Amino acid sequence: MxxxxxPEYIEDVLPAEAARIEQLRRRLLDLFRSHGYQLVIPPLMEYVESLMTGTGHDLDLATFKVVDQLTGRLMGVRADITPQTARIDAHMLNAQGVTRLCYAGSVARTQPDGLAQTREPLQVGAELYGHAGVESDIEIQRLLVKALQAAGVQDLHIDFSHVGIFGSLIGQGRVSDALEQQLYDVLQSKDQSALRALAVDLDADTREALCSLTELNGDISVLDAAARRLPATAEISQALQDLRQIGEQIASLGVQVSFDLAELRGYHYHSGTVFAAYAQGYAGPLALGGRYDEVGLAFGRARPATGFSLDMRGLVTALPPAVLARGIVAPQGSDAALLMKIDQLRAAGEIVIQELPGHAEHRAELDCDRELVLGEQGWQVVQIAAAGNAAAIL
Incomplete structure (x- = not known):
């Protein structure tokens, strides 16, 4: 053996990739902090009731489950940090106004997904609690754009939908839970003929509106078409108005915006606008998000909520290779001036590696392009010379 x-789809993160992930993690958390988002670090495992509460069946199959040896209760390894932040907001912080939280941590999933096709994504996200208006959705989406741009992603494209539109049509048609799930499944594949067959017993207006959703995708003109083709219920009218306001605001950032009213990702979890961020050259969504106002209710306090998350491992894997900083090699010794120079360089952000005896022949493995040498002016950093070239003092 x-x-x-x-195990399959479980991987080590080796030094070069780990350095890029950590640099991006720091950059994103600093960005979130500058916008008032406070860092939380939820536990890796919780009782399954807490992890699943409010998320319907969306996370059930994705969650690894183990028996707690202390209590005999069933525990889950988190597959998504968002429900944990909802619990923290509702039950631990108990703020009355707006709460902004962010996080960065590993999650485990039973099946590989995302750009990296891994079962251990490194999830980073930001969540806003306590405000139900479209303004908080726009704030979250602006922050998402800044985060992806900070990661080096260009030519962003964000696709929007709203689960309230489908929900309103289902409510209007008085659809059973079983049929609702079937209609949802077929709608995701945009199979209009199968959709029409399933909806044969619904009233004609509801049936035609559901079928229309499969065709309502494209630029902002889709919203005008939706207003003409869908019932003018208060919920649908408000959803289209919110989508228009969001689309105009995000498009003003130079981001390409589109709409797909049949896309109901996380329907059993989200309650309003949902979105996915894409970019040219990437095989799938870079980030996902949306509004999920109902999740906190299960933790004793219903709070409006909106947010997004992304997988840093997938993002780094998809980005072009970065040139990482190389180090300075220093000789072995306890000379006070040498140690002081090393400390000064490290304090300035340089990587300084002091050689150990007997390893001079392995110097190339240290990935250093400079070295500390003792000259007339004391210890100085010089470029490591290629064969036949003189070293240059830096």
């Missing part, structure tokens, strides 16, 4: 083999 090869003891060094890892």
């Amino acid at each position: 090869r003891n060094w083999l890892l």
Whole structure:
């Protein structure tokens, strides 16, 4: 048996990629902090009731489950940090006004997904609680744009939908839970003929409106078409108005915006606008988000909520390779001036590696392009010379 083999879709993150992930993590958390989002670090495991509460069945199959040896209760390894932040907001912080939270941590999923096709994504996200208006949705989406731009992603494209439109049509048609799930499944594949067959017993207006959703995708003109083709219920009218306001605001940032009213990602979890961010050259969504006002209710306090998350491992995997900073090699020794120079360089952000005895022949493995040498002016950093070239003092 090869003891060094890892399970399928579980991988080590080696130094070069780990350095890029950590740099991006710091950059994003600093960005979130500058916008007032406070960092929380929820536990890796919780009782399954807490992890699943408010999320319907969306996370059930994705969650690894284990028996707690202390209590005998069933525990889950988190597959998504968002429900945990909702619990923290509703039950732990108990703020009355707006709360802004952010996080960065590993999650585990039973099946691989995302750009990296891994079962251990590194999830980073921001969540806003306590405000139900479209203004908080726009704030979250602006922050998402800044986060992806900070990661080096260009030519962003965000696709929007609103689960309230489908919900309003289902309510109007008095659809059973079983049929609702079937209609939802077929709608995701945009199979209009199958949709029409399923909806054969619904009233004609509801049936035609559901079928229209499969065709309502494209630029902002889709919203005008939706206003003409869908019932003018208060919920649908408000949803279209919110989508228009959001689309105009995000498009003003130079981001391409589109709408797909049949896209109901997270329907059992979200309650309003949902969105996915894409960019040219990437095989799938870079980030996902939306409004989920009902989740906090299960933790004792219903709070409006909106947010987004992304997988840093997938994002880094998809980005072009970055040139990482190389280090300075220093000789072994306890000379006070040498140690002081090393400390000064490290304090300035340089990587300084002090050689150990007997390893001079492995210097190339240290990935250093400069070295500390003792000259007339004391310890100085010089470029490591290629064969036949003189070293340059930096």
